[in-house]
Amino acid sequence: xxxxxxxxxxxEMDEGTLLEWKVKPGDPVRKGDVVAVVDTSKSAIDVExxxxxxxxxxxxxxxxxxxxxxVMARLLEPGETPEHAEEEKRKRAAETAAAPAAxxxxxxxxxxxxxxxxxxxxxxxxxxxxxxRKRAAExxxAPAQVAGTGPDGTITREDIERAAATKAxxxxxxxxxxxxxxxxxxxxxxEIPHYxxxxxxxxxxxxxxxxxxNEHRSVTERVLLAVPLLKAVARxxxxxxxxxxxxxxGAFVPGAGIHLGVAISLRQGGLIAPAIRxxxxxxxxxxxxxxxxxxxxxxxxTLRSSEMTDATITxxxxxxxxxxxxxxxxxxxxxxxxxxxxxxARPWVEDGKVVAMPVVTASLAxxxxxxxxxxxxxxxxxxxxxxxxxxxxxxxxx
Amino acid sequence: MDETALRQAVFATLRRIAPxxxxxxxxxxxxxxxxxxxDSIDWLNFLLGLHDALxxxxxxxxxxxxxxxxxxxxxxxxxxx
Numbered sequence: 001x002x003x004x005x006x007x008x009x010x011x012e013m014d015e016g017t018l019l020e021w022k023v024k025p026g027d028p029v030r031k032g033d034v035v036a037v038v039d040t041s042k043s044a045i046d047v048e049x050x051x052x053x054x055x056x057x058x059x060x061x062x063x064x065x066x067x068x069x070x071v072m073a074r075l076l077e078p079g080e081t082p083e084h085a086e087e088e089k090r091k092r093a094a095e096t097a098a099a100p101a102a103x104x105x106x107x108x109x110x111x112x113x114x115x116x117x118x119x120x121x122x123x124x125x126x127x128x129x130x131x132x133r134k135r136a137a138e139x140x141x142a143p144a145q146v147a148g149t150g151p152d153g154t155i156t157r158e159d160i161e162r163a164a165a166t167k168a169x170x171x172x173x174x175x176x177x178x179x180x181x182x183x184x185x186x187x188x189x190x191e192i193p194h195y196x197x198x199x200x201x202x203x204x205x206x207x208x209x210x211x212x213x214n215e216h217r218s219v220t221e222r223v224l225l226a227v228p229l230l231k232a233v234a235r236x237x238x239x240x241x242x243x244x245x246x247x248x249x250g251a252f253v254p255g256a257g258i259h260l261g262v263a264i265s266l267r268q269g270g271l272i273a274p275a276i277r278x279x280x281x282x283x284x285x286x287x288x289x290x291x292x293x294x295x296x297x298x299x300x301x302t303l304r305s306s307e308m309t310d311a312t313i314t315x316x317x318x319x320x321x322x323x324x325x326x327x328x329x330x331x332x333x334x335x336x337x338x339x340x341x342x343x344x345a346r347p348w349v350e351d352g353k354v355v356a357m358p359v360v361t362a363s364l365a366x367x368x369x370x371x372x373x374x375x376x377x378x379x380x381x382x383x384x385x386x387x388x389x390x391x392x393x394x395x396x397x398x
Numbered sequence: 399m400d401e402t403a404l405r406q407a408v409f410a411t412l413r414r415i416a417p418x419x420x421x422x423x424x425x426x427x428x429x430x431x432x433x434x435x436x437d438s439i440d441w442l443n444f445l446l447g448l449h450d451a452l453x454x455x456x457x458x459x460x461x462x463x464x465x466x467x468x469x470x471x472x473x474x475x476x477x478x479x
Contacts, residue, residue: 215459219446267418267435295439295443321437
């Protein structure tokens with residue numbers, strides 16, 4: 001039996017509220033399937049599963065809020081029988097009861113209480129009339145949090161109506177997001193000894209290459225300058241891997257791939273930095289599609305859980321807002337952030353002559369526990385060098 | 399497609415990118431990107447939406463002429479004629 005638990009949804013995001021199940025008992029699932037939609041402080045997230053099997057039971061009810069790590073559903077492994085799963089379930093429940101209480105996660109008491117006794121909550125939730133269950137779903141009430149007044153404590157339709165009448169108003173997403181950003185950024189500034197570097201990169205070659213490439217292309221195939229910039233960062237990280245990964249338990253852990261977190265500002269305020277995976281191996285057109293899709297989905301608040309946690313470094317591009325230099329705050333547990341400002345025509349000396357040159361200022365904020373300024377300078381230098389040969393950035397391999 | 403229908407199509411596309419936009423509050427003769435927070439990716443997604451909705455291909459070299467909503471509608475009318 002496989003227990004499917006609410007995955008981590010990013011730094012300082014420690015709980016989620018189930019909005020929708022995308023599967024039902026009996027459905028087969030494969031790695032990467034979206035099984036549920038969960039609301040977090042930042043956005044609604046499509047939660048993916050990374051196991052293969054058949055949905056056996058859905059444990060979590062609609063609109064229940066639970067901490068990361070809570071069992072949401074149980075699955076049958078390929079070839080497993082329901083009888084075997086029931087036996088496993090009993091065994092695990094007995095182990096949980098016997099084991100000393102696990103250290104409670106730092107969450108609101110009401111949530112912790114619900115999480116401490118998932119079995120009890122599940123059993124209690126079963127005692128509900130079909131009409132009441134239907135009404136609960138319509139009203140957005142979690143049956144587990146309603147006291148039943150029917151026979152044997154069964155929850156009745158009236159109980160649900162009563163609960164709905166006294167329900168607390170929904171959380172204000174904007175203030176929740178500010179809280180999550182504040183917590184992550186305060187942790188970053190408290191724990192990470194940042195150092196900052198910046199360099200100006202001439203973009204005449206890259207801009208010309210892009211303009212020629214876009215000229216005869218349909219709008220559906222057009223590529224933005226942000227794409228070669230992202231690709232150059234990813235390619236440079238292949239040579240300087242100490243900027244790509246996480247700082248955990250006092251040591252740097254290199255990333256398993258180069259997954260760029262792309263900082264995206266949200267229309268209602270706040271920001272989110274979901275990841276594009278394995279950017280170093282993506283062709284320019286593919287990367288453009290991924291970026292446009294990611295931005296559209298981030299703005300529409302439909303991201304996937306893996307996108308929220310996979311990033312091994314963040315890239316922020318504030319050029320559209322007109323600033324030239326970004327001095328970023330690292331998103332923990334990452335160890336670096338690369339920033340790009342606005343591309344502007346600036347005086348530039350080339351072959352002993354002053355010319356008007358499109359230039360972007362690239363900056364690096366890096367964690368001094370994981371790297372030193374010398375290597376940081378080499379990383380920025382490598383990004384600059386790669387952008388002088390944009391054609392090579394379109395190679396799938398390196 | 400008449401002017402009204404065209405304007406509606408443009409607004410519908412814009413609102414998919416920027417749901418907070420209220421059509422009546424946009425000045426059609428002022429720069430669109432000063433009134434609506436559209437970055438370069440939003441802008442591209444907007445043009446992609448127009449391409450899907452109207453079948454009009456807008457070359458990159460024409461971007462500079464498309465500053466206001468009136469510009470955009472006039473441009474699309476000419477292209478659709």
